[in-house]
Amino acid sequence: MFSRRVPDDRRPNRLAAVLADLRRRGVPLIDLTVSNPTRVGIYYPETLLAALADARALTYRPEPFGLREAREAVAEMYLRRGVRIAPDRIMLTASTSEAYSLLFKLLCDAGQSSVLTPVPSYPLFDHLTRLDAVTDRRYALAYHGAWEVECGDLDRAWTPDTRAVLAVSPNNPTGSALTARDADELVNRCAERRVALMLDEVFCDYPFAEAPLLDPPALERGDCLLFRLGGLSKTAGLPQLKLGWIAVSGPTRLVDEAADRLELICDTYLSVSMPVQVAAPALLAATSPIRDQIRDRVRHNYRALHRAVAESDAGVSVLAADGGWSAVLRVPAIASEEALALDLLTRDGVVAHPGFFFDFPHEAFLVVSLLPQPDTFARGVYLILERVHAA
Numbered sequence: 001m002f003s004r005r006v007p008d009d010r011r012p013n014r015l016a017a018v019l020a021d022l023r024r025r026g027v028p029l030i031d032l033t034v035s036n037p038t039r040v041g042i043y044y045p046e047t048l049l050a051a052l053a054d055a056r057a058l059t060y061r062p063e064p065f066g067l068r069e070a071r072e073a074v075a076e077m078y079l080r081r082g083v084r085i086a087p088d089r090i091m092l093t094a095s096t097s098e099a100y101s102l103l104f105k106l107l108c109d110a111g112q113s114s115v116l117t118p119v120p121s122y123p124l125f126d127h128l129t130r131l132d133a134v135t136d137r138r139y140a141l142a143y144h145g146a147w148e149v150e151c152g153d154l155d156r157a158w159t160p161d162t163r164a165v166l167a168v169s170p171n172n173p174t175g176s177a178l179t180a181r182d183a184d185e186l187v188n189r190c191a192e193r194r195v196a197l198m199l200d201e202v203f204c205d206y207p208f209a210e211a212p213l214l215d216p217p218a219l220e221r222g223d224c225l226l227f228r229l230g231g232l233s234k235t236a237g238l239p240q241l242k243l244g245w246i247a248v249s250g251p252t253r254l255v256d257e258a259a260d261r262l263e264l265i266c267d268t269y270l271s272v273s274m275p276v277q278v279a280a281p282a283l284l285a286a287t288s289p290i291r292d293q294i295r296d297r298v299r300h301n302y303r304a305l306h307r308a309v310a311e312s313d314a315g316v317s318v319l320a321a322d323g324g325w326s327a328v329l330r331v332p333a334i335a336s337e338e339a340l341a342l343d344l345l346t347r348d349g350v351v352a353h354p355g356f357f358f359d360f361p362h363e364a365f366l367v368v369s370l371l372p373q374p375d376t377f378a379r380g381v382y383l384i385l386e387r388v389h390a391a
Ligand SMILES: Cc1ncc(COP(=O)(O)O)c(C=O)c1O
Pocket: 035, 095, 096, 097, 098, 122, 168, 171, 172, 200, 202, 230, 231, 232, 233, 234, 239, 243, 244
């Protein structure tokens, strides 16, 4: 009766089952997997959401791509990053996840098309592709002191049914930003093979260094069809508002046709609520203190992580990264990642993701969120280092 888009086996993995049990029993835990910025002591002024009560939202003005003023505000935000995109090339969505789904509908035929996704990367790609009946083929990011695209692997994964290459910059969980060389390699191939590039930039506001993350020059060349994805979830630290966007650029004829086709898709769903569209310009302006707090938090924890690791002799290292909300620890592969993560959970009350959750090419890695409150984060890292040292 049911489609194969939803897997038959939906049982939680071992770690998730143990975690659920500990939570049920009320065991106190240090959660180094938290990805919800509204639950980590970031200050959100009580008036922040006042713009959602704007009476202009009482009148429903359905627009396939969303209200013009909201799209103008998103275009201005891009301009501040040095990226020039016209408001009529911006489409509002209910989330970045929905943006992926809309783009798969635009580019892929059910059961007959593939997209190339990086590994290690965002685990949700598995479900996002499957739910749209798209084949997910993986290409490797390799770590040689910094992460880079394995071009040989990308070419091996590429087949005649490939319709898009997905890239995430900075990537989740590696924190690696697309380098100029990687952007060149991706754009050249996408342009030559007439395949779209989908660039998820949800973490672009959170560089670890003081300097902003620069847009690789190849993205500006305009010779491949490029879809940039972003949203309030990360940019404003407001995942509950459900507002994302797609920004299209590239060869004019292709961009025009993509926009024309997307109009039909977006018009079919009209999924973005009126209040959030009306509020978007005010929200984007008012949330810069939230962004600043989150940026300070991840930078603080990232530096603390480096210090703690440098002072420990547990044989752990922090992989180099450019930004985002997480960091990767390489740990000695004495026990399996799963055994280590289970030990941390049951003996130390620390929740950390093992590398295999993100399909790291080999063991042993742990991924930690940089969002927790600094004391909590430092205590969790201390317990990880102690546990690894004792192994
Ligand atoms: C790389 C990446 N893209 C997209 C999303 C989802 O964003 P949204 O809440 O806008 O769907 C996440 C959430 O963690 C993410 O890590």
